[in-house]
Amino acid sequence: MTRKGRIALKVAVWVACLAPFAWLAYRLSTDGLIANPIDFATRTLGDWTLRLLLASLAVTPLRLLFGLSWPITLRRLLGLFAFFYACLHFSVWIVVDHFFDWPEMLADIVKRPYITVGFSALMLLIPLAATSTSAMVKRLGGANWRRLHRLIYVTAILGVVHYLWLAKVGVVGPYIYGGVLALLLGVRLWAAARRLSEKRRRRPVAAGAALPNANRARARAE
Amino acid sequence: MLMRRAPQFKSSDITDFSVYLNRRSFMIGAATLALAPAAGEAAGPPVPPAGAPLKATRNPTFSRDEPPTKFENVTTYNNFYEFGVEKDDPARLAHTLKVRPWTVQVDGHVARSKTYDIDELIRLFPLEERVYALRCVEGWSMVIPWIGFPLAALLKRVEPTSQAKYVEFTTLHDPEQFPAQRKGFFSFSSLDWPYVEGLRLDEALHPLTLLTVGMYGQVLPNQDGAPVRIVVPWKYGFKSAKSIVRIRLVSEEPKTAWNKAAPREYGFYSNVNPLVDHPRWSQATERRIGEFRRRKTLMFNGYEDQVASLYAGMDLKKLY
Numbered sequence: 001m002t003r004k005g006r007i008a009l010k011v012a013v014w015v016a017c018l019a020p021f022a023w024l025a026y027r028l029s030t031d032g033l034i035a036n037p038i039d040f041a042t043r044t045l046g047d048w049t050l051r052l053l054l055a056s057l058a059v060t061p062l063r064l065l066f067g068l069s070w071p072i073t074l075r076r077l078l079g080l081f082a083f084f085y086a087c088l089h090f091s092v093w094i095v096v097d098h099f100f101d102w103p104e105m106l107a108d109i110v111k112r113p114y115i116t117v118g119f120s121a122l123m124l125l126i127p128l129a130a131t132s133t134s135a136m137v138k139r140l141g142g143a144n145w146r147r148l149h150r151l152i153y154v155t156a157i158l159g160v161v162h163y164l165w166l167a168k169v170g171v172v173g174p175y176i177y178g179g180v181l182a183l184l185l186g187v188r189l190w191a192a193a194r195r196l197s198e199k200r201r202r203r204p205v206a207a208g209a210a211l212p213n214a215n216r217a218r219a220r221a222e
Numbered sequence: 223m224l225m226r227r228a229p230q231f232k233s234s235d236i237t238d239f240s241v242y243l244n245r246r247s248f249m250i251g252a253a254t255l256a257l258a259p260a261a262g263e264a265a266g267p268p269v270p271p272a273g274a275p276l277k278a279t280r281n282p283t284f285s286r287d288e289p290p291t292k293f294e295n296v297t298t299y300n301n302f303y304e305f306g307v308e309k310d311d312p313a314r315l316a317h318t319l320k321v322r323p324w325t326v327q328v329d330g331h332v333a334r335s336k337t338y339d340i341d342e343l344i345r346l347f348p349l350e351e352r353v354y355a356l357r358c359v360e361g362w363s364m365v366i367p368w369i370g371f372p373l374a375a376l377l378k379r380v381e382p383t384s385q386a387k388y389v390e391f392t393t394l395h396d397p398e399q400f401p402a403q404r405k406g407f408f409s410f411s412s413l414d415w416p417y418v419e420g421l422r423l424d425e426a427l428h429p430l431t432l433l434t435v436g437m438y439g440q441v442l443p444n445q446d447g448a449p450v451r452i453v454v455p456w457k458y459g460f461k462s463a464k465s466i467v468r469i470r471l472v473s474e475e476p477k478t479a480w481n482k483a484a485p486r487e488y489g490f491y492s493n494v495n496p497l498v499d500h501p502r503w504s505q506a507t508e509r510r511i512g513e514f515r516r517r518k519t520l521m522f523n524g525y526e527d528q529v530a531s532l533y534a535g536m537d538l539k540k541l542y
Contacts, residue, residue, distance in 0.1 A: 035299030035309070035511050036362055099515060112503055165502060168360065169483045170307045170412020 001070050013074055017081040020048045021088070038096050045089035046163065050177050052082035053156050054184065061187040076132050079152070083129045086122050114165035121158035124151050156181055273443060276436040278349035278369040284430060285353035286524070291364040293438050295511050300445045301358065302464060303412050304393070304400035311402075316444035319399050319465065324449050330390070330471035333381035340449050344435050346379070347371040351439075352432060357494045357523045359458040362509045368453050369436030374427045376469075382423065386471035389426040391452060391463040393417035413479045419463035420476030420490065421454065424532055430455055430525060456525040458492045489542035493533065494523035498542050 001009070024044050027034065034040050056078035059071045098105050109119050128149055130136070137145045160181055164174035302312035326343055329335035338346075349369050357363040377389070395416030397404040403415050425431065432453045435442060442448040447464025454461050460480050480488035487501050496506045496519040507516040522529050533541075 033294060033298055035295035036509065038509065038514075039362070096514075097516065108504070114502060168307075169480075170303060172307070 001073075006073060009070075009074070010077065013077055017052065017077070017084075020044065021085070038092065042089060042092050042097070045085050045092060047173075049082050049085040049089055050156075050159050050163065052078050052085060053152075053159060054177065054180050056082060057152065057156060057181070057184045061184055064187055064191045080129060080132055083125045086125055090119075090122055114162050117158045117165065118162035121155045121162060124155045124158070128152060128155070153185060274441050275439060276349065276369055276441050278351040278436065278439070280367075281350040281352050285351075285367075286355055286365055288353070288355070288365045290353060290367050290438070291511050296364055296366055296437070297443050297445060299511065301360075301459065302445055302447070304402055304415070304417065304465075305445070306402050307412050312445035315401055318401065319394075319444040319448065321444065321449040324467075326450060326466060327468045328376065328380050328470075329468075331383045331386035331473060332471050333383060335380060343376075343433075343450065347375045349435070350432075354430075354432070354453055354455040355523050356453070356455060356459050356462070357508060357519065359460060359488070359492065359500065359505075361503065361505070361507070362511055363523075364511050366437055367439070368432055368434045369439070370432040370434035370453070372429050373431045373433045373452060374429060376433055377427060377471075380471075382471045385473045387423055387473045388471075388475055389421050389423060390468075390470045390472050390476040391419045391421075391466050392468040392470070393419075393463055394465045394467045413483050416467075417463060417479045418476055419452075419461055419478050420472075421461070422475075422532075423471075425454070425529075428529065428532070430528055456494060456522040456529045458488075458494060460488070461492050491533075491538070491541050493529075493538065493542075494519065495521060495538055495542070497521075498539050 024041060028037055028041060056075050059075040059078075062068045062071050094100060094105065098108075108115050110116065128151060131140060131145065131148060140148065160174060160178045163177060167174050298313045299309050300312040301309065302316075305312040305315045305318075322340070324340040325337050326340065327335075327337045329337075348371065350371060351367050351369050353365060353367045355363060355365050373389075393416050394400070395403060400415075402412070421431065432455075434447070434451050434453045435449065437443075437446060442451065447462075450466050451464040452462055452466065461478075475490055478488075478490060480492075481490055494505075499505050505519055508519045509516050520526070
């Protein structure tokens with residue numbers, strides 16, 4: 001991809017990620033027909049948190065399934081925007097729903113399982129957001145950084161469970177998000193299983209630059 | 223039965239119907255009704271369909287002196303799963319409901335069972351306007367001036383026998399009129415149809431229980447449960463069944479829709495009770511639609527004086 005193309009793509013994604021927020025702000029300020037604006041805001045922000053999380057988790061499957069590698073340049077952007085919406089979602093809860101009633105909020109976090117998992121998911125996002133920069137990748141080292149950022153899997157699962165546990169019977173949304181998440185994680189599992197089985201098949205031959213005779217001898221011994 | 227003293231109430235406190243009805247919500251109302259000549263008078267030509275004026279006398283004994291919720295909120299923020307599970311589905315889709323012809327079958331353990339035509343039912347007793355609070359189990363609430371007459375009047379007329387212990391209400395089941403009742407590949411049924419609700423006989427006979435045919439000075443809009451529903455203001459909103467086609471006196475506790483869907487979360491009684499939490503969320507506070515901050519939920523939704531005696535000696539944590 002050309003440099004201009006990359007910039008254009010990033011700008012487009014920035015606009016796309018900010019659009020829901022702008023649209024929400026617009027609707028809240030102009031539309032008098034929203035009966036429960038706080039609930040509307042919380043749900044919209046929660047929806048986009050999950051969608052952007054899933055979008056960031058779709059990057060690797062796109063490479064695994066279709067060989068596309070350019071989406072990787074967008075993964076950090078998507079992840080950080082998911083964090084952005086998660087913070088807004090949480091802020092509406094603190095400020096508007098409970099108006100900084102800390103004791104009541106703490107009680108909620110402890111007593112209500114759906115809030116417990118939601119809060120935990122947000123907490124897990126913080127170290128991920130904090131270590132999202134290239135400098136941080138260098139500081140932690142690639143392997144450590146990768147291990148830390150596997151937390152995104154737990155976070156996404158907690159996010160879906162949070163929605164599932166607060167929704168009334170009959171609401172389909174949590175199941176759709178859950179289904180997509182299962183798909184995106186499933187692709188990784190499938191790819192990992194495939195890599196594992198290939199490694200097993202190739203091991204005798206791939207063990208260093210051995211002499212051809214030695215290889216044949218080893219193969220015969222299998 | 224203890225009656226609360228009538229709240230201080232001036233006729234100037236009654237807000238004009240026109241104040242609630244701004245042009246936009248009028249358009250919503252107009253779009254959901256078949257235009258018919260407005261009648262209004264109780265005795266005379268058939269009662270007009272949803273949206274048209276309905277005359278009733280305010281009953282101050284049973285009315286809250288709180289400002290009613292905006293009409294446009296009451297008609298666009300609804301839980302009416304027959305139309306869909308989103309709050310805006312009923313307003314969007316309610317035009318598919320045909321409120322005429324409509325009958326209500328009143329039978330079971332009664333001496334004089336009868337199937338009423340809706341226009342006949344509306345005229346049985348003088349219509350009252352009552353400003354009730356309605357509290358949804360989800361944690362929001364509204365104040366609504368309903369129009370109807372006490373269910374007790376109808377029940378006494380059909381003469382329940384000694385075997386009648388409960389009253390069962392059945393909502394219309396018609397996939398043609400209720401989109402969410404249709405079977406299809408992508409339709410996930412949220413509840414078992416038809417929607418069934420129930421009350422203990424003494425709850426049904428309580429003066430607060432209102433057989434409701436209108437609100438805000440007009441006939442019930444479709445999305446609010448047209449053409450006839452009940453309103454039981456001291457219980458969570460899902461107990462106030464909508465679009466009723468049958469009222470049956472039975473001897474066993476009815477199997478109600480939400481209790482079947484999630485028995486640990488929705489009990490038969492479902493009295494508004496800030497001390498008994500929903501398994502997944504607290505019931506201590508609620509959001510009054512139109513207000514910014516949450517407010518404390520009142521025991522029996524503020525009707526404790528009138529209904530507490532019905533539950534004397536009952537463990538409300540067990541009988542939720």
